[in-house]
Amino acid sequence: MTGAELTVWQRVRRYAVPPRMIAECADRRRAGDWRGACAAGRVDTDVDLADVGRRFGSATAERIAAELAGFAPDLLRWHLPRALGGRTSLATALVFTLAPRVDVVDQDTVALQVELPKTVDGSQRLRLTVAPLGKAPGPELPGHLWHADEAAGLRAAYGGDAQRLPFLTPDGAPVPFDGFATAHGDGAPARAERSANLLTAEHLVDAWREAGLELDDTLPAFRYSHYKVTREQVLGHRLHLVALAPAVRVLARRHAAEGVVLNADWRLRFLFTPDGDTMRVRMLGEDERRSELPVLAEPCYRVPPDLELLYRGLIAPADLHPLVRAALFPAAPDGPVAARGPAFAPVRVRCRGQWHRIDNAGGRLVPLDHTPEEVQREQALKALGGKVAGCFAAQQGWTDGRTRLPRALQDQRRELMQTILHGDTPALLALLDAGLDPHVRDGRGSTLLHLLRCLDHEVLLPRLLAAGLPIDVRDHRKRTPLHVAVGWVGTPALVLALLEAGADPKAEDDNGTSVSDLVEYKGMEYYEDESGENHRDLKLIAKYIEERT
Structure with a gap:
């Protein structure tokens, strides 16, 4: 991980999951209030257990209810991929499946699914739904990434054993890099360190073999030269190799699949095929889509940012999410994350x-x-x-x-x-x-009113207006807070609140686009449910704006 990426991840750990959110989610979960935990974790829920029972049967509804009882939205948010590139926002427009707590799944299996935000600049709220997996389900997040009762499994998933974690001593200090090559033992931490040393020396196949993977390093064929995968690209991808074989075996077994696909980027894709005690790996060409196979989720194959940050001394165990800290450092003092x-x-x-x-x-x-x-x-x-x-x-x-x-x-x-x-x-x-x-x-000229899309507008809007902020204040592109709420994934409730506070739907930005134009032409297309509450609110917004104009 580059220095710039580490800096962003350090900022992610400082701000993206506030200690107050962690505490409130834990309190509501312990009280048996999964909806309250979701509200505290800024997760919009579209789950009706009675409807699940009517549509999919009582056994499925009972299982979903049990999964929701242990659902930790703050833990999920901790592990989700980030946009990076200088941003701490969640990666956008992704859908993940929360691994159902059953042994085998197929396209008819009903599961919880989480939708990430549509934009990096918009609200960081998540959306939780329940639906059959279908033929191409979203990548599956194992329970240790989202279920409080399974969080202890994170230690093994990170390549740790009973003694220590990869790249760290038992007390959490970094293992000197010059010790990677001579790391002793057959445990996952030692193998991860020897593998990292081999990668640094550009011994690609040997590095993968050390991690229990038999890689065919034949580069895939591509029709156009600018699509070609190079050996340097393969070496440059920081995959947590020692964690791959166990994760692939679990996923392949659960889906009764011959193999698992890992999409490292838009060109570089790997096919993992269990073969007895051997895990065979090869790279896929542009014509080998293999869409029928399950896909390994990014949090399961990337080098865990927490391990990198701990190794570099950029965070301490006390800075970790309490469930993560308990899994990685069970002897560390328990307690809340310090307010930041x-x-x-x-x-x-x-x-x-x-x-x-x-x-x-x-x-x-x-x-x-x-x-x-x-x-x-x-x-x-x-x-x-x-x-x-x-x-x-x-x-x-x-x-x-x-x-x-x-x-x-x-x-x-x-x-x-x-x-x-x-x-x-x-x-x-x-x-x-x-x-x-x-x-x-x-730096864009956005005021706190423009940023209400990220906050609780019911509390803040009256206060900011009372402090003297004009309801139609402009940013550098002459957008009003109403422009931003409509065009940048603000909720219908926020849009209505701004309109009721006197926001002008005829105000134009620097392109001459009014809020009325956005509603008519952009159509707030990110709300796709035409039968639910969002659609109803949108019709109210359109009617309200029509009356105002």
């Missing part, structure tokens, strides 16, 4: 040829090295359209999203926006109580 949030602090700014201090206690910038008279003069200059600089330019950048901020303030704003993106409404309310400037904007 934006680390606001004073910064130094170059101003009039000198270094000045700006306090950012609570998210409101206050120059510390200017007299009240100087502050008043700069405010008057700004009101008259004059250009401010130094400390006052930093103040302006905090609330206009255009003026360049010093690096330290950019970092602090980024941390604030991470809190918002991942839906920590209580943390944002606490920041507002502590003095956060409600007029703060991100």
